[in-house]
Amino acid sequence: MTPDWIAVDWGTSNLRVWAMGPDGIRAEARSDDGMGRLARDQFEAALLALVSPWLGGGVVPVIVCGMAGSRQGWFEAPYRTVPCTPLDRAGLVRVPVQDARMAVYIAPGLKQTKPADVMRGEETQIAGALALHPAFDGVMCLPGTHSKWARISAGEVVSFQTYLTGELFALLSEQSVLRHGMAGKGWDDAAFDAGLADALSRPDRIGAQLFNLRAEGLIGDLPAARARARLSGLLIGVELAAAKPYWLGQVVTLIGADALCKSYARALRTQGVEARLLPATECSLAGLASLARQLEKTA
C-alpha cells in the first residue's frame, strides 16, 4: 500500500498531498497548514499529519513545490534564473528530516533579474503543462493571488511578469471601504464586462474607478453582485492592459482555478484573443511527476 512517491503542493495558505502509484493518484489529503502559519520546526509534523498513514517500511520520495521552499518556509530552495527550463532535477534541494521513512525534496522557484520578478509553485504548473503538451511554444497565464504571465519557447521560460491582481481583489473587496457594498458571493457578467472595458480603455483612471464603486453603492444603490463583478473586471482589465505585449496576437494557455480562468478567457475574448484552459492541479501533479521520473532515473 506504500505509494511510489508523494506529491506535495505547499502554498502560503494550504497544504495538499497526493499518494502516487503507477496508475496515478491513489489517495489525497489537504489541510490549512500553509507556509504562512508554520514556524520552521513545524513543517515536518504538518506534513506527517497528512502523509503518515501512507508511510511503510521503505523510504518514500516526497516532492514538494511552492512556498515551503522560500526563505521564510521550511528549507530554502534557491531560485533558478530565467531563461531556463521550469524544473530540473539538479535544482531539487534535499530537506533533512527526522522521520527516516521519507526522502523530502523541494523544487526551487524561478527568478528574473530585470525586471525583477519571482515565482514559486507556478514553475511546477508550467512544467506540468509542458509535460502534457511537449510541443508547446507561446504564452501561458496563471491567474491567481499573484497572476503570472510567461513566455515559453523551446521548453524554457524565457521571461515572465507578475501582477498583484488577485490579492488586490481580496484586499479591496474584503478589507477596504468597498467591502460595504460587496457582501456575498454574487456575480454579474455585464458588470464584469463594463469594468473590464473601462479599465482596458483607460487603465490610468483605475484610482478613480475604484472609489466610484463605493459612491455608486451609496447614492446609486449599486447591487453587491454587480459591484463585485465590476471590481473584478476593473482589476483584470488593468492587468490585461499592462500584459498586452504578452497576449497580443497569441493564443493564451490559462492555468488556474476554473472560475477565475473562465473570467480571464472571457476578458481575452473581448480583445479577440483565444484562450485554452488547463486545470491547475493536473498541471502541478504532472510537473511534480516529471521530477519523480528524473529522480528515479538518477537513483
Add this chain to the structure above:
Amino acid sequence: MTPDWIAVDWGTSNLRVWAMGPDGIRAEARSDDGMGRLARDQFEAALLALVSPWLGGGVVPVIVCGMAGSRQGWFEAPYRTVPCTPLDRAGLVRVPVQDARMAVYIAPGLKQTKPADVMRGEETQIAGALALHPAFDGVMCLPGTHSKWARISAGEVVSFQTYLTGELFALLSEQSVLRHGMAGKGWDDAAFDAGLADALSRPDRIGAQLFNLRAEGLIGDLPAARARARLSGLLIGVELAAAKPYWLGQVVTLIGADALCKSYARALRTQGVEARLLPATECSLAGLASLARQLEKTA
C-alpha cells in the same frame, strides 16, 4: 468658562473636539471613538466623554462634521448635490440628544451624480479654505485615505473626484505581500520620485509595478525605506495621471496632513505645477466656524 460653541470633527477612526470662545480655541480633546467603532446609541456618550467638562448651565451649540453624519453613523445628514456651496446652514441636521446642555447639529456631505462621488468632512475643509481665502477660484486637492480633487468657482464646488490612494497605500504596505519588505517608517525621496515618474509615464503598468517591489526585495535586497517611498510614489503617480484634467495648468491648493501634502507638492512640482498648502485642522475649524456664525444669525 462655558464655550460659545463646540466644534467636532468626527471621522471613521477619530473623534476631535474643540471648545471655541470669542478668541478662537479655548480647549481641545480627542479620542479614538471614531464612527467605525460606535453603535448608533453610543455616539452621545462618546461625545460627552470629551466635552462634558465644558458644559455648564446654558445650551451650547455643538457643530459636527464628518462620518458621524453618514447612514452608518450617529444620525444621517443627507448629502447635498454639487454644484453647490460646500456648506450651508439650511443643510444642517439637528440631532436629538438626551443631555439638554447641548444643541447638536451635523453638517451634511456632498454628492455628485455623474460620475457618482461623495465626500463627508472634506466639504467643511473646503468651506474653511474659502472662509480664509474668500476670493479663491480654482482647484483644491485634499490628500488622505480617500483623496479628493475639487473644482471651486464662485464659492461653489463645481465637481470633484475621489481616489482610493491612501487606503491602497495602507492596505498594500501593511496587509499585502509587500508588507514583508516595508517594515518601519523610513523614507527615501529619490525612490519616491522614481516611483512617481514610472507611474506618471506608464500608469497602466501599475499592476506589474506593485509586485516588482516584492521581487526587488527578495532578489535585489531593496531596503524597506526605499520600498515604502517607491510604493507611495507609484500610487500618488497613478492618482496624478488620472487627475491631470484637474491640475494641468493650475495652481493647486493642498489641504491635509503636512507630510502627505508635502509629498503631493513635490509630485506636482515635477509636473511644473505649483502648490499652496493649507493646514487641515485650521480649515476644518474655519468651516465649522462659518456654520456657527450662520447659526447665531438665525437663532
